[in-house]
Amino acid sequence: MIVLAWNGFTRVSEFFAENFGAVGTEKHYLLGHDAGASLLVDGELVAAVEEERLNREKKTTDFPAGSVKWCLEHAGLEFSDVDLLAIPWNWSAEVQDQILSDIGSAPMPDAAKQGLAGGIGRLYTEVVSHEAILADFAARTGFTPDPDKVVFVPHHLAHAMTGYYMAGMKDSAFLVSDGRAERFSALMGEIRDGRIQVFDESTIGSEYSMGLLFAAITRYLGFVPNNDEYKVMGLAGYAGPPVPNPFLEHVVELHEEGRYSFRRPLETDNPRSLEPWFEELFGPRQDTLEYQARVAAAAQEMLNVVTNHQLRALEAKTDLDHLLFEGGVALNCLNNTPLFEASRFDDMDVSFGASDTGIVIGAAVHAWLNHPDNAGELGGPEKKPAPRITPYLGPEYDEATAEQALREFGDRVEWRRLDDDEVVDQVAKLLTEKVVIGYFEGRIEHGPRALGHRSILANPHFPDIKDIINTKVKHREPFRPFAPLVIESEAPKVFEMGRKTRSPYMTFVFPVRPEFHDVIPGATHVDGTSRVQTITDQDTPRLAALLRRFTALTDVPCLINTSFNVAGEPIVCTPADALNCFLGTEIDYLVLGNYLVTKTGSSGSSGSSA
Known part of the structure; x- marks a missing residue:
């Protein structure tokens, strides 16, 4: 079975610029960034490449025309040879209705609700609906997919499957945390024999996204959100977190089942909405190492506390002893070591594709494992041999x-x-x-x-x-x-x-x-x-x-x-x-x-x- 997966949308950057003012450093902030493609042949990952490596636009959101073409050419295949197409997003009509319902119940003025709902409606129609995605694929490749051969994989499940595949497809508990998927920003669960169970009671909505909050802090410190978070990690080493920590005292609240919330929900259409609050907490913003390091150290401690809280709940819900941590938040390597060391898990894996670079891999794996041809007599997938894991998946030159x-x-x-x-x-x-x-x-x-x-x-x-x-x-x-x-x-x-x-x-x-x-x-x-x-x-x-x-x-x-x-x-x-x-x-x-x-x-x- 041959599965081709892709991530990226032709007009998404322009759409966010036109409808939400997302330009400059905000250009690749929300959706489709880290565009790319992957190719899975009989369960073997034979090719994967990020579109930015080919079009030379960092964090590009564009449809990955070059990546799709290269993956097929590398394997000597045509579109007609592909059995399944997979995309790591599932903006179904039902999901769209739920998003609009979330907006309707949000604590914001009616005029703001109407404006946001209108923008999300246009996003659905023009960019992310199943029909729009398939039309985009056909326009950019010249190949019209058979809708019955296209698998729309929920974004966070693609993340989880990336980790599962990279860890040798061993039964694992997982925590996925990032900016936002279709509606959510974090979820946890188990993968057993290739089948995912999500612990719904622990799912975090996008209005309380740790990834988006950390991105807002990154922006506040003068860096590019959804790109420069590692600079905040580097700065955190120059100071100890303030005592008490303003983020833990005034921003984050922890709840049962590994849930948490913010005292002020994020306004995902206004990424600078929290900056006045940050100045209240830390004093007027200063472009000094001392100020930046103090904020960064506080943010790092907050992230550690929140993810540790999530992991304690996950430990109580699963008897599995292997942990997968995926999503953009999992790239915060300062958090990963203490998170694992404080856990009861025997081992913890964070893949080379933990961010959205890897979701094309997870989407392909999810489509492959859940196809009826790979089901055993009891309804589960046949036991697959552990794949050979390598990050060296892109072009080479003679x-x-x-x-x-x-x-x-x-x-x-x-x-x-x-x-x-x-x-x-x-x-x-x-x-x-x-x-x-x-x-x-x-x-x-x-x-x-x-x-x-x-x-x-x-x-x-x-x-x-x-x-x-x-x-x-x-x-x-x-x-x-x-x-x-x-x-x-x-x-x-x-x-x-x-x-x-x-x-x-x-x-x-x-x-x-x-x-x-x-x-x-x-x-x-x-x-x-x-x-x-x-x-x-x-x-x-x-x-x-x-x-x-x-x-x-x-x-x-x-x-x-x-x-x-x-x-x-x-x-x-x-x-x-x-x-x-x-x-x-x-x-x-x-x-x-x-x-x-x-x-x-x-x-x-x-x-x-x-």
Whole structure:
């Protein structure tokens, strides 16, 4: 069975701009962001890519025409070969009626209710109804789907299925929390034998969305909502939360069954509505590190308390011992480690597709597992073998393509081709110095984190390497930390990992052991922690060999790994993208597959391109 899934809408950004004033930093705020596509063939995830990597518009909401085309071409398929189409949204007529009912009962003036209801009505008709979605697909692909072969998967169930698939399809309890889905912002439940049970009594409506509240705080601090929340996480390390915490004292109320509410419901059509309240709580807004860190630390503690409250309720409702945490809130890795450590669960997984980047995967899996052809005699899905899990699911480029790109930039770069062992040896030696290297190999990784195929690498032993990368390469705020990659078997020696044994997707933060603070200061945040990526010889053989060789030369067990891009741009995808980023920054060397590239006339020139 072949399942193609997609996320993204042709006119959604324009619609929110025209009807809700969502422009500029608000452009990709609510719906369709992280557009992309995936392809599942007989239960194997063979391809997935985010549209931003192809159209070069960060957080794009557009219909993923390039992603859909690439997935099919990669597998050598046509639209006529596809058995099911899946989309991770289900704005049915019933859901629309419920949303309008929610608006009608909301504590807001009648004129505001009418305006919001009218806007939501137009959104349904023009963008998100089943008919509008299928018309959009046909207009952008030239293929008219058979409605009977299209599966509309509720957004949060797609999130849950993403985690389930990435965890090897083992029976699991789950918590999903994000900005908003069709009506809700968080839900919890179980997945047993591929079937989802939602604990409805614990579901949180969008008016009390922790994801949207954190986005509002992100905006208040001067950053881009639904994109820069990791900056708030970074700032939180510079201060302890205020005592008492204004968010916990005046904003959030906890209730039974893991529920919570806000003393003032969110106005999802007015994202700045809470800012006067924030100023009441923290004093007039100031663009200072001290002020921003105090608000960020308070927000982080609030998030920890609320999700811990949800998890305590989930523990009481399930006898399963494995936990999935998915949705955009699950990318708050500062929260994930203490959340797991305080739980009774044996393990907790947060996938590389926890945000909306992954919902195309979950939608495809949900459609596949729930199709009648996959049902056993008792009505449940047949026992499927555990899938092979890899984040390296997007396009790759052969040597001919890389060399063609090099020749197009030939007056500005010089290069030499090396074999794999030479790449490992020479790059490891270069990294013993205070240099920054763009590293490009194989298929591009899926999700918001660079995981070693489109990465910037550096030596974390130099205390000022963070400042060098932030100012000369990434062009971003100086308070931002960098993540280390480490061989999985060595990680517990360097980091206090508690009950975790691995963190392959940078979704957990661990304290750096005291004896390593002076060994990897460039990868240690101000609070003594690191957002760790563990790697193995099986998953990233050449990168693992490179790290082992580097460690043998330096006794430093980690490398800095940050995404190969500059602020405001997507991670590089093609060789030309990599060369443009390399030449537009002060990156010292570029590893482009098996080519070692330098800038013409640089002191580290690697020789003639001819």
